[in-house]
Structure formats: structure tokens, C-alpha cells
Amino acid sequence: MQPVVIIGSGMAGYTLAREFRKLNTEQELVMICADDAVNYAKPTLSNALAGNKVPDQIGLGDAVKMATQLNMRIETETWVKSIDAEKHQLTLEKDGQVSTQDYSKLILAVGANPIRLAIAGDGSDDIHVVNSLMDYRAFRDSLDNCSTGECDDKRVVILGAGLIGCEFANDLQNTGHQVTVIDLAPQPLGRLLPNHVAQAFKQNLEESGIKFALGTTVEKVSKTERGYVISLANGQSLVADVVLSAIGLQPNINLAKTANIATSRGVITNTLLETNQADIYAIGDCAEVNGTLLPYVMPLMQQARALAKTLSGQSTNVHYPAMPVAVKTPAAPLTVLPAPIGVDVTWDNEEFDDGMLSKATDAEGTLRGFVLLGATAGKQRLALTKLVPDLIPVSA
Known part of the structure; x- marks a missing residue:
């Protein structure tokens, strides 16, 4: 055989x-x-x-x-x-x-594979993507050069305010880097979060020191003697020692x-x-x-x-229960269970001292998704997950 x-x-x-x-x-x-x-x-x-x-x-x-x-x-x-x-x-x-x-x-x-934008400038080829351990080695080598004094202020610009971009931003900010995140969307995690949660999430990350340039995109990355100049479509420009693209796969x-x-x-x-x-x-x-x-x-x-x-000979359909995603952003602890695409939902919000709980319910009143921001809300993850129907049931 x-x-x-x-x-x-x-x-x-x-x-x-x-x-x-x-x-x-x-x-x-x-x-x-x-x-x-x-x-x-x-x-x-x-x-x-x-x-x-x-x-x-x-x-x-x-x-x-x-x-x-x-x-x-x-x-x-x-x-x-x-x-x-x-x-x-x-x-x-x-x-x-x-x-x-x-x-x-x-x-x-x-x-x-990482999505790559067509960006002008002689520095565009130096933009890092991290989709493998090999990619990560190259990215860390560039960061380590900053630690040895070859960079001015360990400034990192991240293209993309999605899940991976925000996780890297939090990780870098926690380790002494100055981070700016750029995205065409008006809010971070725009595809995962309702607007009111996204704004609170953004505020928490900003309070940790992360900066955002939203509603715009990168037009040009130019080399300088000490790093790069990133020119944005809104006329703004940023300086960076390392540029990371995390705009999706x-x-x-x-x-x-x-x-x-x-x-x-x-x-x-x-x-x-x-x-x-x-x-x-x-x-x-x-x-x-x-x-x-x-x-x-x-x-x-x-x-x-x-x-x-x-x-192994036992024909088995894949079963998708409700599977929340934990976003690795300690500055703004976040768990997301996106509502299924194509399902109309209404968001109900509950505020806590350290965050909020948002539930997405359909026309029948069934819980189809949720967002938990902060440690207090996060404690409800297991109980809420049990209430959400399977995406692909066992009998599919």
C-alpha cells in the first residue's frame, strides 16, 4: 500500500x-x-x-x-x-x-501566505512579514540591531490593526519598543469587534503607549541613514527603525x-x-x-x-462547536466569538470597571457570538460558550 x-x-x-x-x-x-x-x-x-x-x-x-x-x-x-x-x-x-x-x-x-501591498519606495523590500519561524528570525535580527545601538529609539511601525498586528504591537510595546499601528479601517480588529468594543479596546492599547494611524494607508517607505520614513495617504509621515506588515493572509x-x-x-x-x-x-x-x-x-x-x-478507516465529519478566540493583548484582555457571516444579530452591551461584555443575538433571541473585554468579563467565557449553537454540528 x-x-x-x-x-x-x-x-x-x-x-x-x-x-x-x-x-x-x-x-x-x-x-x-x-x-x-x-x-x-x-x-x-x-x-x-x-x-x-x-x-x-x-x-x-x-x-x-x-x-x-x-x-x-x-x-x-x-x-x-x-x-x-x-x-x-x-x-x-x-x-x-x-x-x-x-x-x-x-x-x-x-x-x-501573507498579503503584500504594492508599496512604493526603496525601503519597501525591507518590510518584514512574520508567517513562519524563519520570518521571525529575520524580524528579531532587525529588532536586535536596535538593541545594540544601531537604531535611534527602537521604533516599530506595523501595517495592519487586525488580530496579529495588535498582538505584535502589544508584545513590542511591553518590551520597550515605540509602536505605531496603521490601518485603513477606522478601528482596530474591525472585522471581529462591534464599534463600541473596538473603541474601548483601542483606548486600552493607547494607554499602554501604542499609537494608531487609522483611516489611512501606506504609500511609500523610504530608506534613511538611521531607518525608514513611512509616507501615508493622509499626508502624515512616520519614522521607524523596523517595519512589519501584518495585513492578513x-x-x-x-x-x-x-x-x-x-x-x-x-x-x-x-x-x-x-x-x-x-x-x-x-x-x-x-x-x-x-x-x-x-x-x-x-x-x-x-x-x-x-x-x-x-x-484510519472510520469516516468522520469535522465538528465545529463554538470556539472563542483569545487575543494575546494583555493590555486589553480580549476574547472573541464572531457571529456567523450572514446572520443578522443585535448587540447588547454590559459595562464593567475594567471592560465590557457584548452579546450578539439573532432574531430568535439565540446567542450567536460575544466579545469579552477585560478580566471581569473574561470570567464568563465558558458559560457563554455553552449557549452558542455549533457552527458545524456533529450530525453534519
Whole structure:
């Protein structure tokens, strides 16, 4: 029998491999990845500074350790050039050499790529993105240069006031950096929070020292002798020693497209995580399950457990219970359970001394989402989660 092959060594790939090995210790398992296949939890990158973790401390195991631990073969620095769905065969390239790999089941765990804006200026190529441990090493190297006196004031400009941008801003501000966050939206976390909560969240971050330039975008990044000048569309300009882009991710669908695998925003799957091609599945940030993209840890874990059972012969639909997202911003503790897209909701607000609780209810009075800001409100997380209907029920 041909092996089960996983393309991708991120959290999705390794979590699936781990769950599969709990159920099947003998089936040949192969992981193929374009990088060094170090196992790490990507969410730790946005608060590693405050946690006093250097890049070398973030990795949980290299490819050799993980291959031994999970009894699988890991092909590092290897590119999948094409998928022949009919032949159940991959074409690979490593060190300029082309080879093939057969599979019985194939799992796309290829993640998502950072969105990059077209920004003018001779400094635009120096803008960092952090979507991997390798990216984070480069970002930390630039920050460390500031610590050795090569920068004036450890000034960091972040493009994007979404979840990752705000988490990095809080982490940097807590470790002695001067942070300004730029976003075209009029408020941070605009896609996750109702306006009244977003304003309170912003105020809490501002009180910690973080600055915001909202309702505008970056037009140009220019190099200077001591850093960069960031020119904004509203005529304002900022100076920075390091620039980080965190404006979002796009699921990696290019490889799937070449194999005639159906895609939309992500790789389209049903609740069995099956694509339209036989024996090919998708999981993690690249997977659009029943029309829903959920690039968070808890959905990934649910997917991995279900797919491991399916690959082991027990056909299992993924189950999405209500899964709140904890935002790692200690200056403004925040938990969000977004209401489903397309559901009309009414927000009810309750104020506390240290924050607020906002509930989103539908026309029938059913709780469909909530936002908890502050430690007092956060204590209600478990009780409220139990009241929210499953996004994908067990019987899907």
C-alpha cells in the first residue's frame, strides 16, 4: 500500500500526523515540506518577546526528532511541483533533482501566505512579514540591531490593526519598543469587534503607549541613514527603525489549482475535509470547509482529529462547536466569538470597571457570538460558550 502523504510541516501537518499515529502506528507516513520542517506553534511568535523566548527556544523539534517521534519520513527543502490526481502521484524537486512520490491518500496542509501591498519606495523590500519561524528570525535580527545601538529609539511601525498586528504591537510595546499601528479601517480588529468594543479596546492599547494611524494607508517607505520614513495617504509621515506588515493572509491555493482541485477563497472541502479529487484532503489555514475559513488553532485541532479517524478507516465529519478566540493583548484582555457571516444579530452591551461584555443575538433571541473585554468579563467565557449553537454540528 502506498503511503499517506502530508504536504506541509506547519501546525496543521504536524497535528494531523500526531493524531493519525494515535490511531495507526504502522501505515507509512510521509511529510513533504519546502522548509526545514522544524515543529513549532505559530501563535507563540506574536508574544515571544514578552515571554523572553529567542527564536531557537521556540522550536519544539527538528525534522530528525519529529520523524523519529512520529515514525514518519520527512522530506525537507522539497518542493511539490505538481499533483497527478488520477495517478495518485506527486512530482517533487529537491536540490535541482526531480523525482516522484506515490500516495494512497494526500493531505494539503499548505497554509496561507501573507498579503503584500504594492508599496512604493526603496525601503519597501525591507518590510518584514512574520508567517513562519524563519520570518521571525529575520524580524528579531532587525529588532536586535536596535538593541545594540544601531537604531535611534527602537521604533516599530506595523501595517495592519487586525488580530496579529495588535498582538505584535502589544508584545513590542511591553518590551520597550515605540509602536505605531496603521490601518485603513477606522478601528482596530474591525472585522471581529462591534464599534463600541473596538473603541474601548483601542483606548486600552493607547494607554499602554501604542499609537494608531487609522483611516489611512501606506504609500511609500523610504530608506534613511538611521531607518525608514513611512509616507501615508493622509499626508502624515512616520519614522521607524523596523517595519512589519501584518495585513492578513491568503490561503495557498496555487498547487491545488494545478491539480484541478476546486478552490474559492481556500481549497474547497466538505465536512469530511475531502476535496473534489478522490483521496485528496485539505486541512488548516488553506481549507475552506463548507464555505467557511477559520484560520485559528481550535478549528485546526477539530479538523485533525476528524481527518485522522477518516484516514484510519472510520469516516468522520469535522465538528465545529463554538470556539472563542483569545487575543494575546494583555493590555486589553480580549476574547472573541464572531457571529456567523450572514446572520443578522443585535448587540447588547454590559459595562464593567475594567471592560465590557457584548452579546450578539439573532432574531430568535439565540446567542450567536460575544466579545469579552477585560478580566471581569473574561470570567464568563465558558458559560457563554455553552449557549452558542455549533457552527458545524456533529450530525453534519
